[in-house]
Amino acid sequence: MFGYVRISRPQLRCAEHDLYRGVYCSLCKELGARYGPLARLILPYDAVFYALFALAQQEKPPVLRPSRCSFNPAKRCLRCEKRNKALVTAADISMLMVYYKWRDTIADEAGLRRLLWLLPAPFFLCSGRRAKRLAPEAAKKIKSACAAQRIVERKEAPCLDECAHPSAQALGELLAATAESAKHAAALRRLGYLLGRWVYLMDAADDLEQDRKRGRFNPFSAHFDQPEAERRAFLQAQLNQTAEELLAAWEAVPLQRYRPIFDNLFTLGLPAMEATVLHTTRKERKRRAGSL
Amino acid sequence: MQDPYEILGLSPQADDAQLREAYRRLARENEGNLRRMEKLNEAYDSIVLARGESCGGTRSGTAWEKTAPPPPGFADIRQRLQAGRYDDALTLLDGVPLPQRGAQWHYFKGLAQRGKGWLEEAEKHLCEAARLAPENAEYQATYQNLRQSRQGGYRARRAAAEKEDDSGCCGLCLGLCCLDSCCECCGGDLIPCC
Numbered sequence: 266m267f268g269y270v271r272i273s274r275p276q277l278r279c280a281e282h283d284l285y286r287g288v289y290c291s292l293c294k295e296l297g298a299r300y301g302p303l304a305r306l307i308l309p310y311d312a313v314f315y316a317l318f319a320l321a322q323q324e325k326p327p328v329l330r331p332s333r334c335s336f337n338p339a340k341r342c343l344r345c346e347k348r349n350k351a352l353v354t355a356a357d358i359s360m361l362m363v364y365y366k367w368r369d370t371i372a373d374e375a376g377l378r379r380l381l382w383l384l385p386a387p388f389f390l391c392s393g394r395r396a397k398r399l400a401p402e403a404a405k406k407i408k409s410a411c412a413a414q415r416i417v418e419r420k421e422a423p424c425l426d427e428c429a430h431p432s433a434q435a436l437g438e439l440l441a442a443t444a445e446s447a448k449h450a451a452a453l454r455r456l457g458y459l460l461g462r463w464v465y466l467m468d469a470a471d472d473l474e475q476d477r478k479r480g481r482f483n484p485f486s487a488h489f490d491q492p493e494a495e496r497r498a499f500l501q502a503q504l505n506q507t508a509e510e511l512l513a514a515w516e517a518v519p520l521q522r523y524r525p526i527f528d529n530l531f532t533l534g535l536p537a538m539e540a541t542v543l544h545t546t547r548k549e550r551k552r553r554a555g556s557l
Numbered sequence: 558m559q560d561p562y563e564i565l566g567l568s569p570q571a572d573d574a575q576l577r578e579a580y581r582r583l584a585r586e587n588e589g590n591l592r593r594m595e596k597l598n599e600a601y602d603s604i605v606l607a608r609g610e611s612c613g614g615t616r617s618g619t620a621w622e623k624t625a626p627p628p629p630g631f632a633d634i635r636q637r638l639q640a641g642r643y644d645d646a647l648t649l650l651d652g653v654p655l656p657q658r659g660a661q662w663h664y665f666k667g668l669a670q671r672g673k674g675w676l677e678e679a680e681k682h683l684c685e686a687a688r689l690a691p692e693n694a695e696y697q698a699t700y701q702n703l704r705q706s707r708q709g710g711y712r713a714r715r716a717a718a719e720k721e722d723d724s725g726c727c728g729l730c731l732g733l734c735c736l737d738s739c740c741e742c743c744g745g746d747l748i749p750c751c
Contacts, residue, residue, distance in 0.1 A: 424677060424678065425677045426670070426674075426675035426676065426677050426678050430674075430675070433674060451641070455674070458674045459674060462674060462676075501709070502707040502708070503676075503677070503707075505706060505707050505708065505709045505710070505712075506676050506680070506703070506706050506707045507676060508711070509706035509710060509711050510671070510674070510676060510706075512711055532711075532715065536712060
């Protein structure tokens with residue numbers, strides 16, 4: 266489910282990219298501090314987006330200082346000076362999301378795969394419980410979204426909007442929670458809703474082939490038998506419409522700083538990710554990532 | 558936008574006399590506060606407009622909700638849409654009996670779904686509205702916009718904007734060339750190398 270909300274690196278200015286990396290490194294460290302070194306491996310790009318967004322809402326700008334990566338001390342990076350609330354929340358949320366995703370996977374899989382997924386159970390159970398204790402509000406939102414998703418998936422022929430609603434609403438609530446003043450919450454909620462919807466649609470489009478093979482639930486299952494080109498056009502239309510509404514919502518969102526980074530993310534990063542998902546398979550992407 | 562009734566401190570059941578009374582009282586209290594006055598005026602106007610619409614244009618002092626049947630004009634629904642209360646609007650729309658669900662009903666339903674973020678349903682209803690009322694420019698324009706956005710409208714616009722920038726650059730070069738030729742005609746030279 267993760268990693269769709271990314272910047273387009275070639276189009277980002279160096280200073281902004283350094284900052285983005287800095288937030289990434291700070292979040293990685295925060296995850297390590299809160300949930301142990303294993304948790305650093307789960308860091309998704311979506312959580313970096315969330316952390317950066319929360320930082321952009323704060324009154325005071327964060328102070329980033331040069332530092333070194335603890336995994337690879339030869340690498341220099343920027344890091345937040347003090348413990349920041351935005352990073353702490355982002356760390357908790359990413360842990361919670363991974364935990365609930367893992368529980369979903371356990372429930373869905375069977376046989377050998379399930380056993381493999383059960384191997385890291387101690388880690389997930391421990392840190393999931395910890396995350397639930399540290400961030401009860403966010404845990405409640407994500408948990409209720411998961412429950413609502415399960416109910417929708419059991420329906421006979423749910424419409425696309427219905428399927429996307431739980432995760433969209435959850436992200437809407439999470440973004441609204443970053444608002445410094447209550448009057449901005451509505452704009453943030455709308456942006457979050459549409460972004461959540463976009464992520465859900467992307468995830469569904471990405472899983473399409475796999476779900477068809479294994480006979481699992483997919484919101485696009487009515488389009489399984491369509492010819493490839495037609496299906497792709499339909500998926501693209503859905504994503505386009507969501508992205509357009511998203512951009513309109515984005516213009517109404519007030520930020521204290523970092524607007525260019527988010528401009529890059531919404532106008533270039535999301536379409537680039539759409540193209541990647543719609544025109545390459547997961548295997549091809551993995552092979553390419555491995556060759557880099 | 559905030560609920561206009563809330564701004565005036567009234568319940569939606571208040572009659573026109575109470576409305577006027579509340580408006581006058583608040584206006585007296587907030588005489589110097591321009592921003593507050595602006596809000597009050599806006600709220601008062603929107604209520605009066607909505608009531609006028611739902612009562613067929615008459616603004617009598619009677620309790621309007623008793624006399625006016627809800628459907629014509631869907632004024633209360635429009636008001637909720639403007640206030641961003643999409644779930645309320647959807648509840649009201651679902652209460653409209655089937656025979657009264659015409660083009661306007663589909664249009665409002667589409668707008669409410671769109672506001673809520675249910676874009677696929679919105680597309681269906683706006684399409685239906687445009688189909689049922691081909692002469693209505695508002696419905697047609699909304700549906701056309703939506704269709705364009707499905708085809709990647711914002712990307713096309715971005716590409717067009719970039720093209721314009723390019724032509725701006727070409728225009729500059731062309732202008733310089735022309736200027737150079739003009740100068741050469743008169744014996745001068747703006748760009749020595751050509």
